[in-house]
Amino acid sequence: MRWPMAHERLRFWMDTMTVRAGAMDWQTELTAMRSLQEKITNG
Numbered sequence: 001m002r003w004p005m006a007h008e009r010l011r012f013w014m015d016t017m018t019v020r021a022g023a024m025d026w027q028t029e030l031t032a033m034r035s036l037q038e039k040i041t042n043g
């Protein structure tokens with residue numbers, strides 16, 4: 001398996017475990033994603 005693919009899978013798994021553990025809720029995640037999208041598009 002190529003490194004970028006393995007890295008993405010690991011990151012997805014860690015994000016999923018974080019949400020399941022209650023460390024953050026979906027509203028917080030959605031807000032963060034929107035903020036990041038704005039910074040990427042405007043930057």
